[in-house]
Amino acid sequence: MNQRRTVPEWAGRAVACFVGAIVLALMVGPQQGSKNDYGLTFREQVLNPRIIAFLVVGALVFLAITYQDIVRRYASRPGVRPLIVGVLVLLASYFLMRWYDPLGNNGKFAGFADAVGRTGGIAPLAKVFFGWLWWVSLLVLIVGVFVAIARKLRWLGWASAGFAVVVGVIALLAHAAASGAGGGIDHSFGAPTAFIGYLVIAGAGVLAARSNAETAATREFVERVMAFRPGLPLVAMGLVLGLLALLIATWFAPQRNNATLVDTSKLFSGSDASALTTAYLGWLGYVLFVVVLVLGAAAVATGQRMLGYVATAAALIASLVTVITLHDISTTAFRAGAGAGPWRDLGTGGWLLSIAMFSIGSGGFIAARRAPVRGRSVMVGGATSPKAGRLHEMGASTTTISIALFGLGLALFYPPTATGFWQQALVTDIGVYVLLAIGLNVVIGWAGLLDLGYIAFYAIGSYTTAYLTGSLPVKPPSWLMMSPLWAIPFAIAVCLLAGVLLGAPTLRLRGDYLAIVTLGFGEIIRIIAVNNPGNFTNGPRGVASAVPHPVINLGFFRIEWGGNQLQYWYLLLVLVALLVFLFYRLENSRLGRAWAAVREDEVAAQATGVNTTRVKLLAFAIGASTSGLAGVFFASDIGYFNPQNFILNNSILIVAFVVFGGMGSLTGAIAGAAALTWLPDFLRDQVPSEDRVMWIGAVLVIMMIFRPEGLIPARRRKAELSGLAGHDTSVDQDLRAVPAGEGV
């Protein structure tokens, strides 16, 4: 071939960086386009002074890539990573998080700082911090720590670290002073987050100040402690959270008064609260915390099995007592005319303490699980007894279990004191999608089948429930009318059937064909729901009458859901826990191994005697029935729904959750769904809701390029997805055999 003119590599890179910057500028910012002026968006977003900021970002990226050798040399120095993390945390707290709840959407830092500036009579320290110290300190710290790292200036490192701690404390104090002056309930996390950010930067400063050998020695020491004492991080975190809860946090906030535990105790000293509550507020709360802490610490320190389980039990009881007390506080106050009702007006303190104790108990639990079984001696050479390593063998590291247990604590104890908006969001946005993500994880993560019509089964489950409870225009025969709980097996069965009917003919297809077929199936189901054949689905208007709430009625024992979202939340938690347990067992079963084999190399799996079609069909059916279960739950919770709930976007969203969290990892799927559904609600006044899908799309691409294994990867999947294992026989692998540009 003839010789081509070659464009210098840096030129292409520069163009790419600047185009990327412009696209980013287009992505960020409010909706602008208009029917009369099609160039409006472009002018507003790009021909605007703020484009300079984006171009600077592009230029920085360009420089970073061009001089990546130098950048990398500095970036690998100790302290750089904490510095970046700390700065990001600080930026998030200053620009995204709320600093003061009663101000509404302007409770962000800027709005709050304005209000503080205008109000007289606030401590001068707060005025200084909200006036200029916040950004000056940030700049000074970035420059200071970075110079300390780059030039190896020990004194500067120590100085920066000290300064960071001081500013962090000032931030907390200033927030307390300012919000105390304002009064009102304040659940905001801005100031504590900023404090954490400053602490992280202080850590970066310390790292910069110490020599590599010293740092390595410390790290080694920490690692040794962690290895010997599993569960220690959880106990430590519990200690910190518990102290926060007992000393600073708001426990009860009637009539916009923030009362700490001591204040609450005074409030209730003469009231008709139960003896337990009075005792708890007076002394029992502290005693419980100390007991749990001592037990947990002892269990972790000694590694004794029994002690660990005792600590776990004690923590569970203590947390339960806390929750009961919280309920009693709010109802007593309600009866006395001070509160807004059960579970209302509660501050962060109660659930913080519950989570703290739960977390300590989890530490004890982990310690107990890791402890060697008595009577079976530790083997020579440091190898522990077979039983001791069991958790590890089963593919779950202590870290993953710690995260999972802490998440469980959060899920158990946070919702009761959350605001109504968040309770609603937890159930309908987060909870349902977590359930769906767990199901889809079986299909995509374990069996490796890309199902883009997953939402169809969810729709089928929802409509089945609506039919069986008589909410559709077509009524079931009277003997078939039932409450939503009874509909669960039917919905699961129908979805299972649908999954098998779709899967049986199509699962022999190649992966990408399967994706298209499932996508088409999803659309067919949605169009059927819209077109309303036989007046079954009631068309685009949605179900005819509300799907009833589930009821359990055993005569002496009656629960009726629907009073508030909390009931649904705990039902959901039970369902998720059940599924996680089942799927966890499944992953390591014969079937789970067969899935792994099919996923990695279908031909080889077949050759070794795996019935691939049957195995894939099972994955499909299990995924479909999980989705059906979610459908039942969704239908009875929300009451009214229509085909718009089952559009393709939602299928893709679930795929995104699974991929983001880590394909094939249960913890990952849950974390991914929770994080990606929580973020839009959290950022709802930053990012227009219509842009949500756009960002999710960008996240998917970026994840696939830089971290295909997801946030919390499954170990096995990680090796497969990074493409290093070399067992992929498709053409892309062949192409890789030809180095770029060698074909000229």
Place this chain on the structure above:
Amino acid sequence: LTDFLNYLMLGLTRGSMYALIALGYTLVYGVLQLINFAHSEVFMSGAFGSFLVVHAMVGDGKDVSGAEQVLVVLVGLAVGALSGAVVAYALERVAYRPLRRRGAPKLAFLISAIGASFFLSQLFGKLFNRLGNNQFPDYLNKNATLFTVFGAQVKLLQVVIIVAAVLLMIFLDRLVSGTKLGRGIRATAEDAPTAALMGVDIDRTISRTFMIGGALAGAAGFLFGSAFVFTNTMGFIPGIKAFAAAVLGGIGNIRGAMIGGLLLGVAENLIPTAPWVGGHAWIGQEWTDVVAFVILILILVFRPTGILGERLGRAA
């Protein structure tokens, strides 16, 4: 018969657009053995790109002279093709090449392409206010009838679309079978490592293939926009149908994609409206999309190699 002919013309119009889009799927499939999920967004960007230019040229589209009409069609096709090619190029660079370098498994490509597809469609939505009913200026007078056969009115626009599509397809056929680039594409499709050894720059060929496919889809976007309303999510349904068309004709097979597109367009418009008399259809037009999807599923299940069979290297 009048209704039959009307639906036939509608089917041919839509089918020719499906064929143009399907060519992009087929070309990319040929060289990479991957389905480019984001191809439908390339089609969409063609519509928006050409719309901006056409809008600037004729404004609201009142009183456009004959010469101007021809000019608008040509420029619109060119601009649509250009924006399609640019988007497809960017797509390949961002969403595909990094994965290809790493030798990632197919699932990773699919997910990355889906992400890119949603990103593009929503980005355009953001730019153009997510209007549900964008329309091109009526530069060609959508209702102008060219001639009448058995009472069926053959519209000028339909003829323009079909003719333009057929010309583009012939052009592509020549390009792939007659030029050096086409030879490179066919060689890559047949055996990439060997082609590389024979002096074909694989990266460049793949990138060019994306651009050619993108240009055709972008031109189809312009044609689609001229005839129907267009939105930022318009790519999805035609995209999946074009994929069905590509499979129907045999994916990886260029002529198959053309035939498949026309067949699918005709089938999805004729089947739901049968028996074409008396104004009462057996299935009903609201099921058009379902018919197309069912055809897709049936082909995939019963004859996944399509009518003309797979292979880009041979059939072109």
